[in-house]
Each structure stands twice: as C-alpha cells, then as structure tokens.
Amino acid sequence: MKDMRKRSLELHEKHIGKIEVKSKVSVKNSDDLSLAYSPGVAEPCLEIKKDINNIYKYTSKGNMVAIVSDGSAVLGLGNIGPYAGLPVMEGKAILFKEFANVDAFPIMLDTQDPDEIIDIVKNISPTFGGINLEDINAPKCVYIERRLKKELNIPVFHDDQHGTAIVTLAALINACTLTKRKLEDLHIVISGTGAAGSSIAKLLHEIGIKNIYGYNKQGVILDSKYNEYSFLEQELLDNEIFLSPNNLKEDSLKELIKDKNVFIGVSAKNIVTKDMIKSMSKDPFIFAMANPDPEITYEDAVAGGAYIIGTGRSDYPNQINNVLAFPGLFRGALDARATMITESMKLASSKAIASIIAKEELKTTYIIPSPFDKRVVERVSKAVYDEAIRLKGNKSV
Amino acid sequence: MKDMRKRSLELHEKHIGKIEVKSKVSVKNSDDLSLAYSPGVAEPCLEIKKDINNIYKYTSKGNMVAIVSDGSAVLGLGNIGPYAGLPVMEGKAILFKEFANVDAFPIMLDTQDPDEIIDIVKNISPTFGGINLEDINAPKCVYIERRLKKELNIPVFHDDQHGTAIVTLAALINACTLTKRKLEDLHIVISGTGAAGSSIAKLLHEIGIKNIYGYNKQGVILDSKYNEYSFLEQELLDNEIFLSPNNLKEDSLKELIKDKNVFIGVSAKNIVTKDMIKSMSKDPFIFAMANPDPEITYEDAVAGGAYIIGTGRSDYPNQINNVLAFPGLFRGALDARATMITESMKLASSKAIASIIAKEELKTTYIIPSPFDKRVVERVSKAVYDEAIRLKGNKSV
Numbered sequence: 001m002k003d004m005r006k007r008s009l010e011l012h013e014k015h016i017g018k019i020e021v022k023s024k025v026s027v028k029n030s031d032d033l034s035l036a037y038s039p040g041v042a043e044p045c046l047e048i049k050k051d052i053n054n055i056y057k058y059t060s061k062g063n064m065v066a067i068v069s070d071g072s073a074v075l076g077l078g079n080i081g082p083y084a085g086l087p088v089m090e091g092k093a094i095l096f097k098e099f100a101n102v103d104a105f106p107i108m109l110d111t112q113d114p115d116e117i118i119d120i121v122k123n124i125s126p127t128f129g130g131i132n133l134e135d136i137n138a139p140k141c142v143y144i145e146r147r148l149k150k151e152l153n154i155p156v157f158h159d160d161q162h163g164t165a166i167v168t169l170a171a172l173i174n175a176c177t178l179t180k181r182k183l184e185d186l187h188i189v190i191s192g193t194g195a196a197g198s199s200i201a202k203l204l205h206e207i208g209i210k211n212i213y214g215y216n217k218q219g220v221i222l223d224s225k226y227n228e229y230s231f232l233e234q235e236l237l238d239n240e241i242f243l244s245p246n247n248l249k250e251d252s253l254k255e256l257i258k259d260k261n262v263f264i265g266v267s268a269k270n271i272v273t274k275d276m277i278k279s280m281s282k283d284p285f286i287f288a289m290a291n292p293d294p295e296i297t298y299e300d301a302v303a304g305g306a307y308i309i310g311t312g313r314s315d316y317p318n319q320i321n322n323v324l325a326f327p328g329l330f331r332g333a334l335d336a337r338a339t340m341i342t343e344s345m346k347l348a349s350s351k352a353i354a355s356i357i358a359k360e361e362l363k364t365t366y367i368i369p370s371p372f373d374k375r376v377v378e379r380v381s382k383a384v385y386d387e388a389i390r391l392k393g394n395k396s397v
Numbered sequence: 398m399k400d401m402r403k404r405s406l407e408l409h410e411k412h413i414g415k416i417e418v419k420s421k422v423s424v425k426n427s428d429d430l431s432l433a434y435s436p437g438v439a440e441p442c443l444e445i446k447k448d449i450n451n452i453y454k455y456t457s458k459g460n461m462v463a464i465v466s467d468g469s470a471v472l473g474l475g476n477i478g479p480y481a482g483l484p485v486m487e488g489k490a491i492l493f494k495e496f497a498n499v500d501a502f503p504i505m506l507d508t509q510d511p512d513e514i515i516d517i518v519k520n521i522s523p524t525f526g527g528i529n530l531e532d533i534n535a536p537k538c539v540y541i542e543r544r545l546k547k548e549l550n551i552p553v554f555h556d557d558q559h560g561t562a563i564v565t566l567a568a569l570i571n572a573c574t575l576t577k578r579k580l581e582d583l584h585i586v587i588s589g590t591g592a593a594g595s596s597i598a599k600l601l602h603e604i605g606i607k608n609i610y611g612y613n614k615q616g617v618i619l620d621s622k623y624n625e626y627s628f629l630e631q632e633l634l635d636n637e638i639f640l641s642p643n644n645l646k647e648d649s650l651k652e653l654i655k656d657k658n659v660f661i662g663v664s665a666k667n668i669v670t671k672d673m674i675k676s677m678s679k680d681p682f683i684f685a686m687a688n689p690d691p692e693i694t695y696e697d698a699v700a701g702g703a704y705i706i707g708t709g710r711s712d713y714p715n716q717i718n719n720v721l722a723f724p725g726l727f728r729g730a731l732d733a734r735a736t737m738i739t740e741s742m743k744l745a746s747s748k749a750i751a752s753i754i755a756k757e758e759l760k761t762t763y764i765i766p767s768p769f770d771k772r773v774v775e776r777v778s779k780a781v782y783d784e785a786i787r788l789k790g791n792k793s794v
Contacts, residue, residue, distance in 0.1 A: 004437050007432055007437065008433075008437030008438060009440050009455070011422060011437075012438075012454075012455040012456070013454055013455060016453075016456075016457065017421070017456040017459075017460070017461075018420060018457065019418055019419065019420065020418070020460075020494075020500045021461075021501060022416065022417055022418075022494060023490075023491035023494055024417055025412055025415050025491065027491055027495040030767075033492075033711065033768070035405045036405075036408065036415060036488050036491060037488035038485075039401070039472075039688070040405030041409075041472070041484050041485050041488045042474060043405045043409075044409045044484040045474055045481045046474070048480055049477045049478070049481040052480050052481075055481075057409075057413070058406070058409040058484055059413075059415075060414025060415065060417065060487060063413065063414070064418075074442060075435060075436075075439055076439070077442055080446045081446075083452050084442045084443070084449075084452075085442065086445070086458065086524060087455055087456055088435075088438050091435075092434070094422065095434060097417075097419060098420055103416075103417050104418060105418050105524075108523035109523075111520050120520055123507045123513070123517055124504055126479040126505035126506075127503050291435070291436070323430075370427075371427075372425075372426060372427070
C-alpha cells in the first residue's frame with residue numbers, strides 16, 4: 001500500500017495530470033487551417049444554426065461527457081473540495097476513454113450549493129452529450145440529478161448512486177444463479193441509505209425483490225422514525241421499497257440482520273461481526289463494500305460463514321466495481337442519442353454484466369467479470385443501446 | 398470558396414467534431430487502474446488538500462485553458478448562440494494544441510448575461526490554468542474580462558480584443574522598420590471601437606503612439622458626442638487614447654482619414670474608397686481587416702496608393718492572424734504560472750512576432766510571419782515567460 005501511494009504520486013507527477021485535449025484533424029498548413037478554422041468553419045456553424053441537431057453531425061458534442069463534481073464526497077476522503085478532487089475526476093475521464101472511447105472532461109465546481117450547481121450544469125451543457133455527476137454528497141446529489149434529468153434533454157447519471165447499484169444487482173443475479181436461489185426469495189439488509197444505498201434499494205425493488213430493509217447511522221429505518229429522515233429514506237419507506245420491521249426488540253443492525261440471507265454494505269467500516277454473519281440464514285451473501293475499509297473484513301466474513309462475498313477492493317475477489325457499468329452505459333446511451341438514462345437501461349446493464357460469466361463458469365469467487373474483459377463494454381453498450389432504441393420506438397424517451 | 402465550404406463540412410462530418418480527450422497514462426490492467434484511479438489516486442488528492450499549489454504538480458490544470466463563449470459574436474456570423482458557435486471553439490482548441498501544446502476545452506454558455514457568465518466562469522475555474530474568452534460581443538466582453546481578471550488568480554484573456562491588437566502592433570512595428578518611419582510619427586485612424594478596435598487603440602497608445610483617432614457607426618469619436626458612447630469609447634476619450642479632432646468640417650471617415658498615414662479597420666465592409674486612400678499622406682499603411690469582406694478590397698487599396706496592406710484573410714499577403722499570438726502567449730504565461738496577462742506581456746508578444754522577420758527580409762508584402770513558422774510560438778512564449786518572471790521578481794504579478 002505504501003508502495004502504491006508512492007507509485008501513484010510518481011505517475012501523476014511524471015505526466016503532470018492524466019488528460020489532454022487532442023485534435024482529431026490535421027492542422028499542418030494554411031489549407032488545413034482554412035477548413036478546420038476560419039473561414040471554412042463558418043459552414044458547420046451555419047448548418048447548426050439552421051438545425052440544432054446538426055451539432056451531433058459536425059461537433060464532438062455527441063461523444064463528450066462532463067464529469068461534474070463539487071468535491072463534497074470524494075472516494076472515502078469526504079468533502080475535500082473541487083481542487084483536491086480533480087485527480088479523481090481526471091481518472092474517471094480516462095476510464096471513460098480507455099474502456100468505451102467516450103470523451104469525458106472534468107468540471108470541478110467551486111460551489112457546493114445544489115441550485116447553483118444545477119444552474120451551472122444547465123448553462124454549460126451545450127458542449128456536452130451527457131452529464132456524469134460524481135462524488136457529490138447525499139441527499140443533495142439526488143435532488144441535483146432529478147432536476148437535471150427533468151430540465152436537460154441529454155443523459156444525466158450520478159455514478160455513485162446508480163453505477164454501484166447496477167453492478168451490485170449483476171452480482172446478486174449471478175449469486176442466485178450459482179446457488180439456485182430466486183431473486184424474489186432474497187431477504188436483504190442494506191446498510192447505508194445515501195447515494196449508493198438508496199439507488200441499490202430502488203434497483204433491487206425494480207427487478208422484483210420485495211424484502212429489503214434499510215439501516216444507517218440513525219439505526220434501522222423504521223416507519224416510527226419517519227420524520228427524522230431525509231427525503232431519501234422517507235421516499236423509500238413511502239414507496240415500500242424499504243420494509244419497516246415492526247417486530248424488532250432493539251433498533252440495531254445485529255437484530256435486523258438475523259435470519260436474512262443478504263447483507264449489502266455501502267456505509268462504514270467494522271460494523272458487522274462474525275457472530276452477526278452466523279446469525280443470518282445459511283450461506284448468506286455478504287457484499288461489504290465500504291472503501292477502503294469494509295463493514296467486515298473478507299477473512300471475518302469467511303469465518304462467519306459467508307458463502308459469497310463481494311467487496312469494494314481490487315485485491316479481493318468479486319469487486320463490485322463501477323467501471324463495469326458506466327463506460328458501456330454511456331457508450332450505448334450516446335450511440336442511441338438517448339435523452340435520459342432510464343431504470344430499464346440500468347436493469348439491462350446489470351443483466352448484460354451478469355451474462356458475461358456462463359452458468360458453468362460461475363464460482364463463489366467469480367460472480368463478477370473483470371473490468372478488462374472486453375465483452376463487458378460491448379454487451380452493456382449493446383443492451384443499453386437496444387433498450388434506448390426500443391423506448392424511442394415507444395416514444396417514452 | 399464553394400469548394401472550401403463543401404470540404405469543411407466533409408471534414409467536420411468525417412471526424413464528428415475536432416477534439417477528443419485522451420489519457421496520458423496507460424490503463425491496461427488492474428495495477429494501472431489502482432495507480433491512476435482508486436485507491437492510488439487518493440494520494441495526489443491528499444497532497445493537493447494539504448497544499449493547493451500541488452494541483453499544478455499532479456493534475457492537468459496547469460496546461461488546461463477554457464475557451465469560453467456565449468456565441469454572441471462568432472466570426473463574422475454575429476449572435477448565432479452557443480450551439481452553432483461550438484465548431485469555432487473546437488477549432489480554437491485544436492489551434493492551442495497544435496501550435497503550442499496547450500490543452501484547451503470549449504465551454505459554450507447557454508446564457509448571454511454578463512454577470513451570470515462571470516459567476517459560471519469563476520465557479521468552473523478549478524479545472525483550468527487559464528481562461529480564453531472568445532466571440533463574446535462588445536462592450537459586454539470588456540466588462541466580463543475585467544471582472545474575471547480581478548477576481549481570478551489565473552490568466553484571463555479575451556482573444557478578440559487583444560490577439561488582434563498584438564498582431565496589428567507587430568505589423569506596424571515591421572511596417573515602420575521597412576519604411577524607416579518612427580511609431581510615434583504615425584497618425585492613425587481606427588475604424589471600429591468594439592472589442593478589437595478598443596484594444597488596438599490601447600496597445601498602440603501603450604507603446605507610445607499619440608495620434609490615434611476613432612471612428613465607428615456613429616461617426617468620428619468626438620468629445621462633443623461623449624454621452625452617446627458606451628463606456629469603451631468614453632474611456633478611450635477620457636484617457637486621451639483617442640484624440641478628438643475638433644477642426645472637422647464634417648463628421649465623416651472621409652474627412653477624418655485625410656492626411657493620416659495609417660488606417661486600421663476592424664469594422665465593416667466597403668467603407669473606404671480609393672479616393673479616400675489618395676487623400677491620405679503619401680504611402681500610407683492600410684490594414685483593412687473586416688472579415689470576410691474588408692473595409693476596402695486589396696485591389697482598390699493598391700490602386701489608391703496604399704504602400705503596405707494588411708488583411709484579415711489568408712488568401713492575401715500580411716494576414717493579421719490571431720494565431721500568431723494566443724498560442725505562444727498562453728504557453729509562456731502557463732509555463733511561468735503567471736496570474737494575469739499584462740499590457741507588458743502583450744507588448745512583448747508584439748515585439749517577438751515582429752522580430753521573426755529580419756530587417757533585410759522585410760517587404761511590403763511580408764511584414765508578418767507565417768503562423769506555421771515554428772519560431773513564432775518559441776519567441777512569443779519565451780518573451781511572455783521572461784516578462785512574467787520579471788514581474789514576479791518585482792512582485793507586481
């Protein structure tokens with residue numbers, strides 16, 4: 001780890017950052033200049049002035065995603081602000097490019113006010129074919145995403161919410177296939193009800209899972225505590241996405257997790273013990289994804305009897321890694337010129353990721369493909385593209 | 398010209414825009430991923446959190462310029478808006494990269510309100526090492542640039558104002574060398590008092606030219622009409638940059654231009670005649686730069702007796718082309734980590750451009766070097782860098 005820190009600093013310093021903006025056309029002589037710039041460039045301008053859709057024909061907009069962050073919730077580092085957050089967003093940009101040939105550019109915002117953020121993103125949107133919100137704290141991030149989805153006609157996606165949800169569902173699908181369980185028979189505890197937790201709950205509900213319980217710093221999510229919650233937990237209760245277990249003796253994770261068969265953690269380190277895993281029903285799935293320190297260590301989860309373990313780390317099996325989802329998802333959405341990312345596109349992404357591993361290849365330590373498996377982006381982008389085109393045919397998008 | 402239009406559209410359509418965002422580092426395996434992204438990327442984040450200056454060490458900020466436009470005054474096309482203006486700003490971005498290895502990214506703003514533009518640019522500034530304002534109409538552009546220069550600690554430069562001014566001055570310097578005139582002996586009429594015209598007047602004054610007269614759609618710029626002007630013309634009168642010729646019989650360009658030895662046009666087509674040139678003092682310099690149709694055609698200027706002619710077009714000699722200035726200027730300013738572009742850096746740029754052509758090489762048709770002359774960026778960037786470092790030593794920047 002120490003070595004990695006040093007090597008990462010060296011890498012960043014050597015290249016002085018990770019992104020560059022390159023020309024796709026030649027500018028070697030005055031003829032080149034006349035075509036790519038003045039006076040020739042007036043022509044594509046006039047064509048776009050005539051029909052705004054021509055912007056997708058003559059500019060880079062259709063393949064350009066803004067990675068927007070205010071630095072308020074960066075990795076596990078917290079609110080480090082827009083300057084310190086820039087290396088992460090540059091990193092995200094190169095993942096977009098390297099995995100899916102999507103051009104992406106970091107926009108770091110020197111304000112953390114949600115309405116200001118919404119105004120700025122709308123006002124800078126002409127350059128972009130899509131908006132990827134990143135590392136913005138909850139519940140603000142959900143409010144920002146919803147308003148932008150409504151008010152912009154390009155895809156808007158908050159990866160911390162939905163990227164994790166898509167890959168978690170893909171992992172659950174394969175875990176069920178491997179163990180011959182049905183998704184609807186899962187009884188799931190989600191620890192963490194912020195950006196990721198709330199989106200995971202909604203996506204699992206969307207695919208038909210009925211028994212989902214929520215837990216956060218305030219304890220178990222219960223109807224009786226409704227007014228203590230942010231609008232996120234309130235909505236999840238209102239829509240019966242989180243069930244409220246009213247027969248609890250105490251309002252603790254220990255009590256809640258008993259007899260359930262899935263734990264999904266996107267919360268805080270060391271809140272789950274071996275004994276708590278033992279109290280679950282037989283052979284549970286444990287996805288302890290808090291990063292870098294999970295809710296329970298891999299070793300303790302094994303010792304407690306976890307049957308399938310998912311993690312947030314690349315040094316253990318079954319890493320629930322967002323990079324499996326967002327590159328292909330945007331590739332498909334941009335190619336179809338979708339105007340938004342729908343729940344159905346997210347479900348299609350989960351299924352596409354799960355489909356990479358054939359039934360007979362599945363193992364408890366291999367329910368999630370490698371992000372370097374070229375088939376991932378191919379299948380996710382095709383699934384999202386097909387769904388977007390289907391919805392366009394239905395005029396619902 | 399018809400052929401160029403068709404070829405420009407084909408070029409833009411073939412590449413679907415002109416820019417892409419590329420990775421400077423390899424992302425081929427999970428070790429790469431751990432260094433460039435999670436978890437290694439936390440290290441540069443923490444270093445920047447400790448000392449914000451480290452952002453220049455570990456990110457692309459120090460080489461990244463935002464090309465900001467609201468599309469309100471694009472080329473000769475007028476207020477075509479932020480969507481139709483995008484091809485021009487992509488073109489500008491590739492000129493930055495190809496001429497000076499500066500990474501530049503187009504930010505098209507879906508608002509034309511000056512205070513909103515200022516707020517947005519400030520709020521998105523963390524990603525950028527410099528701001529190039531572009532194709533924003535006057536006098537708004539001057540207000541925006543001044544406020545941003547004051548309120549940001551990175552270089553802010555409005556190319557339509559100062560790029561043209563820098564290259565015009567370079568041309569005048571060489572025209573004087575060739576004709577053995579002194580700059581201070583020039584009697585100059587500037588037609589057009591918007592972004593370019595006002596900046597040209599200021600830069601010529603800065604280098605010591607005293608006899609400058611202004612003309613625009615309202616007629617000759619006269620003290621007696623003070624209250625009809627925007628703050629731009631008012632300032633130029635207040636600071637005696639524009640002299641007010643009070644002995645005019647009529648308030649016309651024809652009357653004003655008589656007996657002067659330089660005409661600089663950044664205004665409108667066909668407002669200067671052969672006879673007007675004949676009325677000037679002997680062997681005048683005529684820089685008729687309105688684009689694509691100049692104040693007087695090259696042929697008519699020759700027929701009227703113009704001795705040296707500058708144009709805004711690549712198909713005639715002595716093109717006063719901004720691309721001679723902005724790439725090297727930003728290269729030098731970024732390398733020196735200057736916090737602003739000063740008048741002295743602009744003067745240094747003009748002199749550097751002029752210096753490319755040795756005295757004995759100068760001809761009436763060769764007072765301006767080619768933008769493809771590699772020495773241009775080298776000399777301009779060095780001159781600006783040296784001036785920035787000198788000012789830093791003096792603590793004036």
